[in-house]
Amino acid sequence: MAHSKDKQKQLKSPSAALDKTSRGTMVKNQDEQAIANSMGLPSDFILSNAVDGVLQIKEDGRIMKANTISTKVLDLAEKNLKKKSIYELIPKEYHLLLKKRMEELTHPGMNVDVDREEDLFLLRCYTGKKVYKTCEAIILPYKTDQELTFFLNIWEPDSSSERLVDQLKEVQKNYESLSETISEAVIIIDESFKIIYANSATIRVFGYNKKEIIGKSFEVLFPEEIFYRYAPEIKKYFYVDFDDRKDVNIKDHMELLGRNKNRGVSPIEISFGNSREFHERTLTCIIRDVSHRKNVERKLRYLAYHDKLTDLGNRDLFASDINSLFEQVSTRSIGLAALFFLDLDGFKQVNDTFGHQAGDEILIETAQRLRDTLRESDLIYRFGGDEFVVLLTKVNQRKDAELVARKILDKVGKSYTIDKDGERSRASIGVSIGIALIPLHGADHETITRNADLAMYSAKENGKNQFVVFSEDLTHSAKNKWTIEQGLKTALTRQEMFLEYQPIHLNGKEIAGVEALIRWKHGIQGIIPPELFIPAAEENGTIIPIGHWVLDRACMDIRLLNRKLNLNLFLSVNISTKQLNLPNFPELIDGVINRTGIEPKLLKLEITETFLMENPEKVTANLNRLKKIHPDVSLVIDDFGKGYSSLSYLSRLPVECIKIDRSFIKDIPDPTNMKVISSIVNLAQSLGLTMVAEGIETKEQQDNDIIRQCQLSQGYIHSRPLTINKLVQYIQNQ
Numbered sequence: 001m002a003h004s005k006d007k008q009k010q011l012k013s014p015s016a017a018l019d020k021t022s023r024g025t026m027v028k029n030q031d032e033q034a035i036a037n038s039m040g041l042p043s044d045f046i047l048s049n050a051v052d053g054v055l056q057i058k059e060d061g062r063i064m065k066a067n068t069i070s071t072k073v074l075d076l077a078e079k080n081l082k083k084k085s086i087y088e089l090i091p092k093e094y095h096l097l098l099k100k101r102m103e104e105l106t107h108p109g110m111n112v113d114v115d116r117e118e119d120l121f122l123l124r125c126y127t128g129k130k131v132y133k134t135c136e137a138i139i140l141p142y143k144t145d146q147e148l149t150f151f152l153n154i155w156e157p158d159s160s161s162e163r164l165v166d167q168l169k170e171v172q173k174n175y176e177s178l179s180e181t182i183s184e185a186v187i188i189i190d191e192s193f194k195i196i197y198a199n200s201a202t203i204r205v206f207g208y209n210k211k212e213i214i215g216k217s218f219e220v221l222f223p224e225e226i227f228y229r230y231a232p233e234i235k236k237y238f239y240v241d242f243d244d245r246k247d248v249n250i251k252d253h254m255e256l257l258g259r260n261k262n263r264g265v266s267p268i269e270i271s272f273g274n275s276r277e278f279h280e281r282t283l284t285c286i287i288r289d290v291s292h293r294k295n296v297e298r299k300l301r302y303l304a305y306h307d308k309l310t311d312l313g314n315r316d317l318f319a320s321d322i323n324s325l326f327e328q329v330s331t332r333s334i335g336l337a338a339l340f341f342l343d344l345d346g347f348k349q350v351n352d353t354f355g356h357q358a359g360d361e362i363l364i365e366t367a368q369r370l371r372d373t374l375r376e377s378d379l380i381y382r383f384g385g386d387e388f389v390v391l392l393t394k395v396n397q398r399k400d401a402e403l404v405a406r407k408i409l410d411k412v413g414k415s416y417t418i419d420k421d422g423e424r425s426r427a428s429i430g431v432s433i434g435i436a437l438i439p440l441h442g443a444d445h446e447t448i449t450r451n452a453d454l455a456m457y458s459a460k461e462n463g464k465n466q467f468v469v470f471s472e473d474l475t476h477s478a479k480n481k482w483t484i485e486q487g488l489k490t491a492l493t494r495q496e497m498f499l500e501y502q503p504i505h506l507n508g509k510e511i512a513g514v515e516a517l518i519r520w521k522h523g524i525q526g527i528i529p530p531e532l533f534i535p536a537a538e539e540n541g542t543i544i545p546i547g548h549w550v551l552d553r554a555c556m557d558i559r560l561l562n563r564k565l566n567l568n569l570f571l572s573v574n575i576s577t578k579q580l581n582l583p584n585f586p587e588l589i590d591g592v593i594n595r596t597g598i599e600p601k602l603l604k605l606e607i608t609e610t611f612l613m614e615n616p617e618k619v620t621a622n623l624n625r626l627k628k629i630h631p632d633v634s635l636v637i638d639d640f641g642k643g644y645s646s647l648s649y650l651s652r653l654p655v656e657c658i659k660i661d662r663s664f665i666k667d668i669p670d671p672t673n674m675k676v677i678s679s680i681v682n683l684a685q686s687l688g689l690t691m692v693a694e695g696i697e698t699k700e701q702q703d704n705d706i707i708r709q710c711q712l713s714q715g716y717i718h719s720r721p722l723t724i725n726k727l728v729q730y731i732q733n734q
Contacts, residue, residue: 043056043065043142043149043151044065046142046151047065047066047067048067048068050067050069050153051069052069052153052154052155053066053067053069053070053071053072053073053074053153053154053155054066054067054069054070054151054152054153054154055067055070055081055086055151055152055154056142056149056150056151056152057086057149057150057152058147058149058150059102059106059148059149059150060085061085061086061087061098062084062085062086063081063082063084063085063086064082064149065078065082066078066081066082069155070154073125073133073135073154073155073156074089074125074133074154086098086152089125090125091132098139101139102139102150105139105140105141105150106141106148125154133156135154135155135156136154136155136156137152137153137154137155138152138153139151139152139153140153182199182201182286183201183204183288184201184205184286184287184288185198185199185201185202185204185205185206185285185286185287185288186198186199186201186284186285186286186287187199187202187213187218187221187284187285187287188282188283188284188285189218189282189283189285190281190282190283191235191238191281191282192217193217193218193219193231193234194215194216194217194218195213195214195215195216195217195218196214196215196282197214198210198213198214204289205258205260205268205287205288205289206221206258206259206260206261206287207260207261207262207263208220208221208261218234219231220259221258221259222256222257222258222259223257223259223265226256226257230254230256233254234254234270234272234283236250237250237272237283238281238283239281252271252272253269253270253271253272254269254270255267255268255269255270255290256268256270258287258289260289266289266291267289267290267291267294268287268288268289268290269287269288269290270285270286270287271285271286271287272284272285272286273285273286304316305317305320307381307382307384309360309363309364309382310363310364310366310367310382311367312367312380312381312382312388313379313380313381313382314381314382314383315381315383315384317381318379318381318383318389318391319445321379321391322339322391322445322448322449323445325337325391325393325438326438326439326443326444326445329438329439335394335395335396336394336395336396336397336398336401336437336438336439336440337391337392337393337394337395337437337438338391338392338395338400338401338404338435338436338437338438339389339390339391339392339435339436339437339438339448339449339452340389340390340391340392340401340404340405340408340433340434340435340452340467341387341388341389341433341434341452341453341455341456342387342388342389342390342408342431342432342433342434342456343386343387343388343431343432343456343460344362344366344386344388344412344429344430344431345429345430345431345432345460345464345465346428346429346430347359347362347386347429348386348539350362350416350418350427350429352615354418354420354425354427355420357420358418358419358420358427361416361418361419362416362418362427362429363382363386365416366388366412367380367382367388369411369412369414370388370390370408370411370412372411373404373407373408373411374390374392374404377393377394378390378391378392378393379391379393385540385541389452390404390408392404395437398437398469401435401437401469402435402467402469405433405435405467406467408431408433409430409431409433409465409466409467412429412430412431413428413429413430413431413465414428415427415428416428416429430464430465431465432456432459432460432464432465432466432467433456433459433466433467433468434451434452434453434454434455434456434457434458434459434467434468434470435452435455435467435468435469435470436448436449436451436452436455436469436470437469437470441470450482450486451470452470453482453486454470454474454478454479454482455468455469455470455474456468457478457479457481457482457485458474458478460478460481461477461478461481462478480525480532481536483522483524483525484528484532484533484536485536485540487520487522487523487525487528488533488536488537488540488542488546489540489542491520491522491542491546492545492546492549494523496520496521496522496523497518497519497520497546497549498518498519498521498723499516499517499518499519499550499553499554499557499723499724500516500517500519500721500722500723501514501515501516501517501554501557501558501721501722501723501724501727502514502515502517502714502719502720502721502722503714503718503719503722503727503730504570504572504692504712504713504714505712505713505714505718506711506712507693507702507707507708507710507711507712507713510734511569511718511731511734512569512570512712513569513570513571513572513602513604513712514558514569514570514571514572514727515572515573515574515606515714516550516553516554516557516571516572516573516574517530517721518530518534518546518550519721520533538576538577538578541578543576543578543579544576544578544579544582547575547576547578547579548579548588548592550573550574551573551589551592552592552595552596554571554573555571555573555592555593555596555598555603556596556598557724558571558598558602559596559597559598559599561724561727561728562602564728565728565731565732567731568599568602569602570601570602570603570604570634571598571602571603571604572604572605572606572636573603573604573605573606574606574608574638575605575606575607577608577612577615577619580607580615580618580619580622580623581615581618581619581622582622585622585626586622586625586626586628586629587629589605589626589629589630589633590629590630593630593633599632600630600632600633601632601633601634603633603634604633604634604635604636604657605633605634605635605636606636606637606638606659607619607623607635607636607637607638607655608637608638608639609637609638609639609640609641609642610639610642612637612653620652620653623635623653623654623655624654627654634656634657635653635654635655635656635657636655636656636657636658636659636692637653637655637657637658637659638659639659639661639662640658640659640660640661640680641660641661641664641676641677641680642661642663651687655689656689656690657689657690657691657692658680658684658689658690658691658692659691659692659693659694659714660677660680660681660691660692660693660694660710661694661695662694662695662715663695664676664677664680665677665693665694665695665696665701665707665715666695668700668701668704668707669700669704674706677706677707678706681706681709681710685709690711690712691709691710691711691712692710692711692712692713692714693707693710693712693713693714693715694713694714694715695714695715696713696714696715696716696717696718697715697716697717698717699717701715701717702717
């Protein structure tokens with residue numbers, strides 16, 4: 001092992017006759033009678049002339065003779081050596097090795113080739129100083145007429161061998177030191193799954209001291225059924241090298257359950273090292289307790305799949321559960337299941353009246369009422385806002401689902417107690433429920449969800465606070481409303497939205513600006529009027545991204561148009577109440593101006609008067625902040641006159657312009673109507689506000705004396721709304 005082959009063949013005997021009896025070259029081939037005595041050399045001559053220590057031993061291991069060099073190597077006198085067996089001088093783990101060597105050499109026809117590196121081996125010899133010494137050795141047969149004995153040729157390793165041994169010891173020491181510094185358990189096992197090494201971290205991972213498990217089966221660290229399930233997989237790592245694992249689809253680690261001495265079963269992760277270089281294969285296992293990580297993963301998964309406010313499942317969990325339910329339906333009969341879509345009736349009014357905190361309390365209470373009404377096997381989710389979903393995992397017939405729906409209507413319909421500013425109030429809301437039966441009303445997740453949602457819209461259309469079971473003949477208006485609601489979610493990404501611009505003229509004269517008007521060309525239904533989809537967008541919240549898109553697109557269009565035609569047309573854009581209520585509304589407008597490069601003095605923001613009255617204090621604060629950032633941006637009150645109660649706020653709002661609602665223009669010259677218009681005009685003039693007469697369609701309306709007092713006019717008498725390209729043509733033809 002430590003000697004090279006050249007070293008084995010080197011001749012050190014003082015006589016040519018000993019060329020074949022020096023270390024490792026005593027015997028070449030038994031068939032040629034190449035044993036020492038065939039050359040007429042007695043054993044005493046061989047012992048006295050050998051250059052290394054030589055012991056002559058019997059088959060049972062008793063030492064017959066020893067030369068002087070061997071007594072020095074072993075630090076034992078010859079007389080003391082003769083009283084011993086060779087097995088007394090070497091550790092027990094070497095006994096089998098030595099016996100095996102002697103058996104191989106006595107086997108009939110056995111060729112002993114000293115060029116074989118494995119003929120050279122290491123022995124640990126117990127010396128007279130009562131310490132073990134590492135020696136290199138070769139064993140050779142010596143046969144006489146009387147008996148067969150053996151020469152055990154031993155010598156101390158030369159300096160290069162000693163350095164190698166020292167290096168190996170150092171590597172082992174460093175390995176053990178490193179393994180003791182890491183928090184993971186390091187365990188080495190042999191092919192029989194016996195543990196042959198363990199570091200101190202095993203006590204942290206498994207509760208066992210390393211001395212308790214070394215020599216025991218790897219099985220002790222796992223529940224019995226787990227070990228036998230995974231043992232064949234672990235066995236693969238003995239034979240597949242690290243670099244080859246990807247090619248055979250074997251991961252470098254596995255997760256399974258381990259058994260802790262004190263804490264019972266806990267999850268662990270095992271990473272496997274290489275074992276290719278070992279003659280007798282071993283496997284290094286680096287094992288870590290992943291209980292904490294698994295707990296964190298469970299918490300993160302829970303947060304990812306549950307609504308924070310109500311602790312109910314969310315859309316993602318619903319998608320997972322409904323898909324699992326359909327898999328059960330397809331593989332075995334589970335009878336019927338039922339899907340409920342619920343939407344609270346009157347929640348928005350309560351939320352706006354009492355505030356968001358009160359609204360949250362109602363949502364939490366509603367979730368609890370649903371839990372109290374349903375079975376433990378039924379599942380409840382909140383999709384956001386006031387939308388809830390219930391999954392009845394099993395019902396026997398349609399009547400069972402209807403009975404549950406009636407219980408929900410009764411439970412949710414009871415009044416709620418609201419605490420606001422220390423005062424307790426009561427509020428009542430209802431619930432509209434759409435029901436779809438699984439698998440009767442849909443054979444997949446998407447279909448059943450759409451049909452339950454559609455049934456819920458039908459319940460709202462039919463008067464609210466009731467349930468509707470899906471059927472193919474649901475009302476046309478309910479289907480249309482559902483189509484609009486669903487389509488709004490993807491209209492922008494599908495590029496179905498576009499803008500048109502209606503010219504605004506100085507009264508009876510040239511064009512002064514334009515109003516941006518959003519249009520929607522639905523992929524199936526074609527053009528959908530704004531009066532249908534804008535309220536739906538306001539209700540479901542999609543008005544915010546839609547409104548942002550309108551601002552960006554319109555500002556960019558008009559800036560480019562003004563540059564192209566060398567004009568200074570102003571742009572008027574409608575702003576929704578949801579946009580106005582955003583805490584960062586002023587910063588949002590500032591961002592649009594900076595991105596698009598439009599001049600602030602050319603931007604007019606239209607606010608509907610009825611929207612203004614929903615939250616006047618917050619709107620006023622936001623508008624005042626905007627004017628501080630961009631004082632040149634103009635604010636316009638749209639549809640003025642429809643919400644007369646808002647007039648008291650006019651003096652507090654930083655507005656510059658009002659648009660007289662088209663409903664008043666339409667009734668010109670009705671005397672009563674003209675009195676209202678006259679009052680609006682007088683009020684605007686007294687406050688120094690610019691006026692826009694909106695909806696001018698006839699010359700009579702345009703030439704009316706009161707209307708002529710408005711600085712600006714807008715309507716079909718000038719032009720219908722135009723695309724940006726047609727607007728350019730319109731201006732050029734003026």
